[in-house]
Structures are given as structure tokens and as C-alpha cells.
Amino acid sequence: MAVQISPSILSADFARLAAEAEAVDGADWLHVDVMDNHFVPNLTLGVPIVESLSKATGTPLDCHLMIEDPDRWAPQYVEAGAGSVTFHAEAAAAPVRLAREIRAKGARASMALKPATPIEPYEDLLPELDMLLIMTVEPGFGGQSFLDIMLPKIRRTRELISKHGLELWLQVDGGVAESTIERCAEAGADVFVAGSAVYGKDDPAAAVRALRAKATDATASAAWACGH
Ligand SMILES: O=C(CO)[C@@H](O)[C@H](O)COP(=O)(O)O
Numbered sequence: 105m106a107v108q109i110s111p112s113i114l115s116a117d118f119a120r121l122a123a124e125a126e127a128v129d130g131a132d133w134l135h136v137d138v139m140d141n142h143f144v145p146n147l148t149l150g151v152p153i154v155e156s157l158s159k160a161t162g163t164p165l166d167c168h169l170m171i172e173d174p175d176r177w178a179p180q181y182v183e184a185g186a187g188s189v190t191f192h193a194e195a196a197a198a199p200v201r202l203a204r205e206i207r208a209k210g211a212r213a214s215m216a217l218k219p220a221t222p223i224e225p226y227e228d229l230l231p232e233l234d235m236l237l238i239m240t241v242e243p244g245f246g247g248q249s250f251l252d253i254m255l256p257k258i259r260r261t262r263e264l265i266s267k268h269g270l271e272l273w274l275q276v277d278g279g280v281a282e283s284t285i286e287r288c289a290e291a292g293a294d295v296f297v298a299g300s301a302v303y304g305k306d307d308p309a310a311a312v313r314a315l316r317a318k319a320t321d322a323t324a325s326a327a328w329a330c331g332h
């Protein structure tokens with residue numbers, strides 16, 4: 105699969121969300137960080153804003169729910185127009201039922217792991233998912249430094265995806281920038297969230313192109329991608 109870039113609007117101007125979506129024209133997704141001040145110590149936005157944004161942009165929304173009780177809330181984000189909905193493994197009471205509900209409602213189902221959550225207990229769940237998100241910072245804030253110690257988990261997850269012959273996408277989120285994206289791609293990621301490395305730049309669309317070029321080159325020479 106071709107590399108995909110998902111700029112995070114957490115680093116955008118929330119008063120100008122439609123324009124900020126336009127500013128990354130050419131991005132594959134718009135990453136929307138939903139935080140409830142319980143699962144993470146920060147508060148952002150909810151269903152009504154996702155619904156308005158989905159009507160205002162043609163770019164599909166990749167909603168990352170950093171909230172408690174995603175079993176209750178995630179389906180509402182599908183109804184609000186999200187193309188992909190990610191819930192946290194640490195927060196979901198019934199991840200298989202929730203993934204099936206998200207898919208049945210017509211969105212891609214994705215599950216996220218915080219840095220201290222291992223992938224191995226979830227191996228048997230992977231066929232239920234369209235994407236697995238490995239957090240490369242502790243969730244809650246943009247602009248943090250990339251955690252290199254997550255690279256082995258990305259590699260192990262890529263190996264599980266290959267072992268089971270899955271079409272699962274592997275997303276990384278947190279501290280992804282021109283200086284770190286190649287390491288993520290070499291380790292096996294193929295969907296890249298970037299907030300400050302896109303919206304912190306004068307030309308966000310150019311930043312997306314630069315990230316895509318680096319990730320594409322790194323993927324082409326990565327062992328895991330041979331014949332991918
Ligand atoms: O989910 C989160 C943070 O919890 C992310 O999506 C951030 O928005 C990424 O921001 P940068 O680290 O790229 O600045």
C-alpha cells in the first residue's frame with residue numbers, strides 16, 4: 105500500500121478548521137484528536153465539531169478517540185461522518201464488539217495502543233481491525249518528542265501483520281516529523297500522523313509532500329515492504 109499522511113488538526117487553528125483542512129489539500133486523511141480530560145489530561149472537541157468538519161471538507165476524517173467509554177461514543181463519530189474511528193485498547197470494554205459495530209456502520213475500525221501497552225495480547229484481534237495505531241508519545245498533547253523505544257513494537261506489529269497475511273494498516277502518531285518518519289517507515293508503519301510537523305510550518309501542504317516523499321523512499325528500501 106502507498107504511504108498515507110494524516111495531518112493532525114490538534115496543531116491547527118480551531119477557529120478556522122475548514123480553512124486549515126484546505127491548507128493540507130493532498131493529504132490522505134485529516135486526523136482529529138478527541139480528548140475528554142479523563143482518559144488523557146486534555147480536552148479538545150466532540151461529535152458536533154466532527155459533524156461540521158466532515159461536511160466542510162472532502163478529506164476523510166481519521167478520528168482518534170482518547171476518551172473513556174469508547175464503546176458508547178465511537179459509533180456516534182461514524183454517524184457524524186468519520187471515515188475511520190480509532191478507540192484505545194486501554195479504554196474499550198468490548199473491543200471486538202466495538203470494532204464490528206464501527207465497521208457495520210460503514211467506517212474503518214481502528215484500535216490504538218499507548219506506549220506501555222504491548223501488541224502481543226491483541227494478536228488474535230487483528231483481523232477485526234482495519235488499522236492499528238501505535239502511539240509514539242504518551243497521548244494527550246501535540247508537539248512532544250518521538251519515543252524511539254516504540255520502534256521495536258512497530259517492527260513486531262508489522263511481523264504479526266505479515267505472519268497472518270492481513271491488510272491491516274499500521275499508523276504511528278506522536279512526534280512524527282521529517283527527522284523521525286523514515287525510522288517509522290523502515291520499522292513497518294504505513295500511515296503517518298503529523299501535527300506540529302505540518303501545521304507548525306509556513307506551508308502545510310509542502311510539509312505533507314516532504315513527509316510523504318521521505319516515508320515513500322524509506323519504505324521502498326525497507327525489508328518488510330519487499331513484495332508488499
Ligand atoms: O494523538 C495525539 C496526541 O495525543 C496526536 O495526534 C498529536 O496531535 C500529534 O502531534 P505531533 O506530535 O505530531 O505534534
Ligand SMILES: [Fe+2]
Nearest residue numbers: 137168277297
Ligand atoms: Fe492522535
